[in-house]
Amino acid sequence: MRVLLSTIGSRGDVQPLVALALELRDLGQEVRMCVPPDFREWIDGLGIPVVPVGPELRATAVSRPAPSVPPAPPSPEQRRRMAEATVAAQFATVTSAAEGCDVIVAATALQLAARSVAETMGIPYVFTAYCPTVLPSSHHHPPLLAPGQPPPATADNRELWARDAERFNELFGAALNLHRAPAGLAPVGDVRSHVFTDRPWLAADPTLGPWPEPADRTVLQTGAWILPDERPLSPELEAFLTAGEPPVYFGFGSMRAPQDLARVMVESARALGHRAIVSRGWAGLSPVDDESDCLSVGEVNQQALFRRVAAVVHHGGAGTTTAAARAGAPQVVIPQIYDQHYWARRIHDLGIGAAHAPGAPTADSLTSALRHALRPNVAARTRVIAAGVRTDGARTTAQRLMTLASQRSS
Template sequence: MRVLLASRGSRGDIEPLAGLAARLTAKNAEVTIAAPPDPEFTDLAARADARHLPVDAPIRQMVQSIAKGTGPSMHQHIREILASHGPAFTAVAEEGCDAFVATGLFPVVATAQAVAERYGIPFASAALQPTTLPSHTQRPFPMPGWPLPEDLDNRALWEWDKQKMQAIFGEPVNAYRESIGLPPTEDVRTRTLTDHRWLATDPVLSPWEPTDLIDVVQTGAWILPDERPLPADLEAFLDAGEPPVYIGFGSIPVRDAEDAARAVVESVRAHGRRAVLSRGWARLAPIDDRDDCFVIDEVNQQALFPRVAAIVHHGGAGTTHTATRSGTPQVVVPQIVDQPYWAGRVAELGIGARHDGPVPTTETLTAALATALDPETGRRAAELGPKIRTDGADTAADLVLNMTA
């Protein structure tokens, strides 16, 4: 069986696909991961024994341009995605493919769905977090220029969301559909995402309440096992004293990296702790030459997180799952999109603290770390960690293999 897994985004969008790919290849499927051409995604595909199909420009380049305010307009970006991903997905379809699974940015999913429809290939849409799924218990995510009407209940808001999505994406998506011989759609959201979706989150960390607005299958998180050893110098630092505090914001370019680094390091020192500072896309760097702060680039978080005293992070879905599974308390400093949701879940479960707002200061982080380092928080985190499922990718792989049954 040949399978295409597609997304466009940062590591948090692509690594779950690699987790799914690893289980599919273990079940003798041939898997192609369509993702940006960044070298880290080639490495992820290789770890999953899958083929990496590079599509469009590097995502790091795009994210940094958006952070600087120099990126393309939303309408331009939509058209660029359709133009770059359409031929790539078509080539895979014409080579022979048995199933398409897409997640991430809506235009990517729309392109994958249209190509799958054109060639009669079974298609599935997956979400890596629940906030984009219609539900009577939550409101749609607002988009720039489209504030949510205040006078509508949740059900009516999701109907309004259909109109919003049609207004934003309908014209370019329908133009693409017609260019490959498909009829236009008057409900681009449902046509693209379908009314039956997969949710790749853990049911303990992120419980889904069934709703009559959509049919959702919650598989559990798609985790790529990581057996890589930690670097020797990091091992030496960990062994040289009490467990340090980890700080990293992953693929998020924070607003002022120098101020953020100062805030996190000073707050850790206020608690008499050492720090492991992950450079990441925020380009965090040491604030002085003291030996209580160790700087790392990308490492095996599955191996590192159980060995630290607390984890300060941005609240991406993947990092939150890994941190929770480690049994280590967290401080979440949410920046964008679904990150406030994950910060809220960490606080509600009592396994860490939610920072108030995206800009950390020494004072606010010192207070949040006090909550995370409290022994009771640590006890709850340690109790919850083993309850996080690790079979989500296997469950999803079986769903993929049954798509053509």
């Protein structure tokens, strides 16, 4: 069996697919990946063929001073042209990447061409979300796309999902159908439902992010796809960890960070008598001085590090949330966009940390949230939750894909 794994997104979107790719390969299957060019070197190094799609994303995360005059949003005509270019690029790239494959697995909601390519080839297509809130349900509203956007206060969730579907159709419907027609495929009237299918998979841990409708058999929850990490921590980091009490880890992953975030992070740790580890991430965060109570790190084994810190302060990506929960580390989530608001709320509801208000924190607000997360009862609760986090999601999914392919060939 040859599988194409495709996504358009940041490290948090790509890494779960890498975990699945390695499980498939361990089971004797062939795997190819279609991901942004930022990750080609990393995945090539694992011996997995890569077809890059779209532009590099890293440059969009670099922190810059806020402009004196906010840029004007794109006009409807500009949005239409961008949508057409995105869809056209995906059709060309995914069609090439899928040649000779037996199944396509697409992750993230902007995989607009993958299902059409699968239909043309006559092979199965699976859509996967990493968070329950990505999938329509009356129990939650659609993900929030704008940084700092507050959750809707009064609108009915069904109405909000209907509006979300309209936006998909308005933005991508014409471009999608323009490329389906030459292949002899019927036009799509509901773009979002077309991408998601009527039986999506949910690669989220059932304890941390359960599907809210247990009786609903249309969503298959596999568990999170966790990439094992055996890398040692650097000698510098080991020395820092052993030189004092467990520090607080701060990181924003592949996100663009609010201005002055590094200073706010370090001040909040110092206010509570803790040392700090600041992950540079794509935004290039770094401590504001050369004091010995702070350390700047780059790419690091979070699975090993998070077991040795007092708390993890982060943006609320699904991967970081799961890694911290699995390690038993209390969390402070500072959500910015999309599913991060959901994970912040879940961390609060589970009692394993604090949900900071959306947007940019102040030293006082982050200190308050961190103080809550460092309470002994929160630490005790995190250990209980950690014991229930599953680690077999990628293997379970790989086996299901093999079954799916064998059913088609039989």
